[in-house]
Amino acid sequence: MPAIVSAKDVTKVYEGGFEALKGVSLDIQEGEILALLGPNGAGKTTLISVICGMVSPSGGKIEVGGHDILTDFRAARRLIGLVPQEINLEPFEKVMNTVRFSRGLFGKPKDEALLEKILRSLSLWDKKDNRIMELSGGMKRRVLIAKALSHEPRVLFLDEPTAGVDVELRKDMWEIVEGLRQDGVTIILTTHYIEEAEAIADRVGVITGGEILLVRRKDELIQQMGKKELRIDLSASLEAVPDALGGYELRLEDEGQTLVYQYDTSGERTGITGLLSDLAKAGITLKDVSTRQSSLEEIFVGLVGEGS
Amino acid sequence: MNWQAIKAIYVFEMARFFRTLMQSFLSPVLSTSLYFVVFGTAIGSRIQEVDGVSYGAFIVPGLIMLSVMTQATANASFGIYFPKFIGTIYELLSAPISFLEIVIGYVGAAATKALFIGVVILVTANFFVDLPVAHPVAMVAFLVLTCFSFALLGFIIGIWAGNFEQLQLIPLLIITPLVFLGGSFYSISMLPPVWQTITMFNPVVYLISGFRWAFFDAADVPVGVSLLAIGLFTLICVGIIGWIFKTGWRIKP
CATH class of the missing domain: 3.40.50.300 (P-loop containing nucleotide triphosphate hydrolases)
Incomplete structure (x- = not known):
């Protein structure tokens, strides 16, 4: 048309x-x-x-x-x-x-x-x-x-x-x-x-x-442009991200109560399966898991930032 | 030609005029009556006839021209300046109309208003003096042409003006003095020779003279020259407007 x-x-x-x-x-x-x-x-x-x-x-x-x-x-x-x-x-x-x-x-x-x-x-x-x-x-x-x-x-x-x-x-x-x-x-x-x-x-x-x-x-x-976040609430708080999980881009929030993993939905592999298995191997117990999509605003700020 | 658009602009502009009809009507009647009381009766009774016409009647064409020129200019300049000032010009620029149609709409409305005022003064004057009209067709033609040509000038002023002060500037500093010094209230032959020569550079002289000829069959300059002058003035205004619309000067970045 x-x-x-x-x-x-x-x-x-x-x-x-x-x-x-x-x-x-x-x-x-x-x-x-x-x-x-x-x-x-x-x-x-x-x-x-x-x-x-x-x-x-x-x-x-x-x-x-x-x-x-x-x-x-x-x-x-x-x-x-x-x-x-x-x-x-x-x-x-x-x-x-x-x-x-x-x-x-x-x-x-x-x-x-x-x-x-x-x-x-x-x-x-x-x-x-x-x-x-x-x-x-x-x-x-x-x-x-x-x-x-x-x-x-x-x-x-x-x-x-x-x-x-x-x-x-x-x-x-x-x-x-x-x-x-x-x-x-x-x-x-x-x-x-x-x-x-x-x-x-x-x-x-x-x-x-x-x-x-x-x-x-x-x-x-x-x-396509959006990043997703996997938020993992922990049973026990951590002081730092364990070395065993150093291969993932992780950050700690809420005074060590939450581990946040950011991944790209357009990627072939998100890395979530590996992360969850490595968390279990490291003996970290999970209380809850949730995901969050980036808003258009975050995408826009990212784009305009790159453009300028 | 988008006649609907021309009609829309014309009707819209005339509606503004009718909203203030009493003011539009009363103002020229009152000012003309005052001119007759002051010039016609108080001063005019001490002045001899001019070119064989009583002074009271002699000033009528000049008075009409004075009002018609200033009203046509003021109405057209305000008509196009106001949309620029309040921003509604966007609608004219984004509508499927050519600049020619915009000019016809605005100038047509301004000329109509000036014509109306000219007729009101003419009728009012008849209550004060005997007013022969030697060449009625020429009288109407001069009146209509003057309304249109000065409305064109007003349109140019409205496009040019960047603020209300500028909008008043040219009518106040140029048109009013030219009309007053253009023989509205006297015959050019009453001036000393040097001033007669200087006055001939005033374009308004030719318009008033021609208009007066239509009434009394007597003029300061030959009527053909008057017609040529008003034709030339109209052409110059049309030329400037054509250039404005070609370049978008002061209306379209």
């Missing part, structure tokens, strides 16, 4: 020489949720801004739905909805008018029934005649989403949708995103909350210093 968004060798050098994107290539499949993960200044917003038309690329090629974003910008942009990072709304305007305006800008004829459906799905219907300035921060974010959805886009870009919002609203936002995916909308969101990518994304792209380090399925990423 061809990608709905395809970027090839995209570069962006701002005036003054700052290289925000250094040859980014990325394919986004229809119907997926892709999380672009990266620290501040990684190039996430620049990449979105270039695809959506707010920033001119310095080089490379981008297609949306098979349409070049520069030579066939009308067809490309009709497919795109954008929810910006900042709450950019006219404070004196009424909710319904501002959503109506967005639909008109995209060349779509009036469709009040559709706008009602969108506003209802975002719990905004009873606020439709309120001025933007009368709404809470969370409601304003919903208005931005309603504006982006007003022209029925096939691809929705959410730039840091939950930056600075409380936990409850963040969960609400995740539900909204999941609902949109079920309606068949492709979603690309940028975030620096690992938890967010972990909770809702199908694939994760890690971007840092203007370069994409990798794009993987979230579960594959955790499996």
Whole structure:
């Protein structure tokens, strides 16, 4: 299946020489949720801004739905909805008018029934005649989403949708995103909350210093890049790791009560069988055994650390 | 052409105007009435006819031009500067619209507002003085062209301005003095020869003169020259806007 968004060798050098994107290539499949993960200044917003038309690329090629974003910008942009990072709304305007305006800008004829459906799905219907300035921060974010959805886009870009919002609203936002995916909308969101990518994304792209380090399925990423820990609770505490176990990378925690063994799940052998047998030979008795998977956050910190 | 988008921008901008309709309507009526009380009645009664027209009637075209030029510039500059200021410009840049359509939407709305104010002043003036219109078609043409050309200028100012102070700067320091010194309240022939020559470098002279000719069939400069001047001014503005959109100057990094 061809990608709905395809970027090839995209570069962006701002005036003054700052290289925000250094040859980014990325394919986004229809119907997926892709999380672009990266620290501040990684190039996430620049990449979105270039695809959506707010920033001119310095080089490379981008297609949306098979349409070049520069030579066939009308067809490309009709497919795109954008929810910006900042709450950019006219404070004196009424909710319904501002959503109506967005639909008109995209060349779509009036469709009040559709706008009602969108506003209802975002719990905004009873606020439709309120001025933007009368709404809470969370409601304003919903208005931005309603504006982006007003022209029925096939691809929705959410730039840091939950930056600075409380936990409850963040969960609400995740539900909204999941609902949109079920309606068949492709979603690309940028975030620096690992938890967010972990909770809702199908694939994760890690971007840092203007370069994409990798794009993987979230579960594959955790499996491939992830380390697992085997935690062994001991019946009697140890002062040091016995010499007989020197061949394993072990560390003692909880004042000698727990032995921690880190292993790679992608390796052919994990070494667990040998370790357990050597522990028995050394006369160490075990009270309990558990394993723990590395979180996406630990993987991310590792990757970004390597990248820089 | 994305006509829906042009309509959306136009309707959105006009809605802003209608929200403050009383202010938009009352302000020109009040200021025009004050001008007539001060210049037409108090001072005008001591001034002889100018070019065979009573002074009260003579100043009407200048008064209309003064308001139309400043209103067209202010409305268009604010119209495009405000989205830049509050960040909603992202929506214009990411929509499937060309820069030409953006200009038509914003400039069209600003010109309509200025035209409305011009008509209000014209109607108000009729309550104070007898106002013949010798060339009605030319009068409407001059009025509409001035509304559009100064709205284009306002659009350029709005794109250029980096803050509200800059937004006010050009109208305050350049347009208002040029209009006042462009023969709004006097005939160029009333000036000493040296000042007459200097005044001819003021582009507004040609606009006011042409507009006045449409009313009284008498002008400081030939009407063809006036038309040429306003045409040239419009072309220069269109050229600058074309360049802005080609390069993305101050709107698109």
